[in-house]
Amino acid sequence: xxxxxxxxxxxxxxxxxxxxxxxxxxxxxxxxxxxxxxxxxxxxxxxxxxxxxxxxxxxxxxxxxxxxxxxxxxxxxxxxxxxxxxxxxxxxxxxxxxxxxxxxxxxxxxxxxxxxxxxxxxxxxxxxxxxxxxxxxxxxxxxxxxxxxxxxxxxxxxxxxxxxxxxxxxxxxxxxxxxxxxxxxxx
Numbered sequence: 117x118x119x120x121x122x123x124x125x126x127x128x129x130x131x132x133x134x135x136x137x138x139x140x141x142x143x144x145x146x147x148x149x150x151x152x153x154x155x156x157x158x159x160x161x162x163x164x165x166x167x168x169x170x171x172x173x174x175x176x177x178x179x180x181x182x183x184x185x186x187x188x189x190x191x192x193x194x195x196x197x198x199x200x201x202x203x204x205x206x207x208x209x210x211x212x213x214x215x216x217x218x219x220x221x222x223x224x225x226x227x228x229x230x231x232x233x234x235x236x237x238x239x240x241x242x243x244x245x246x247x248x249x250x251x252x253x254x255x256x257x258x259x260x261x262x263x264x265x266x267x268x269x270x271x272x273x274x275x276x277x278x279x280x281x282x283x284x285x286x287x288x289x290x291x292x293x294x295x296x297x298x299x300x301x302x303x
């Protein structure tokens with residue numbers, strides 16, 4: 117029976133440590149398996165991937181062409197309908213509620229509801245995108261679908277009460293420049 121006092125590693129899983137620099141008869145002596153001289157024989161001497169000895173590397177010799185759209189790609193947090201069954205009937209499901217229930221986490225550009233699974237009861241779901249199947253299943257279960265308008269939430273203006281407005285100083289009129297003397301016409 118295996119107990120803590122008689123635990124052993126599996127045979128062949130542990131290897132003998134290679135003892136370097138212990139004389140020529142050790143089998144790893146003299147140059148310690150690193151060959152003779154050069155950058156790779158030195159301690160700390162390693163070259164990065166793609167280094168060509170100072171020659172202009174291939175990655176810099178080749179022309180860079182085309183446009184990459186990855187910087188403009190929108191990343192959506194995905195929620196399946198089967199995950200929404202945890203909420204009670206008639207609940208208004210939005211980003212804040214999804215974050216509280218840990219169904220979405222991190223940074224994203226919006227939320228997309230996918231139609232995987234079945235919805236057991238009607239919910240009021242608010243998200244940025246819905247798949248066609250998800251929209252149909254939510255409405256079939258007696259729920260409602262609302263698209264979030266992100267532009268409206270970004271452009272909301274704060275209304276200031278008239279009592280909170282400060283008197284704005286009107287700018288002083290500029291002093292008029294002296295009119296230059298008219299040139300005398302030659303006769």
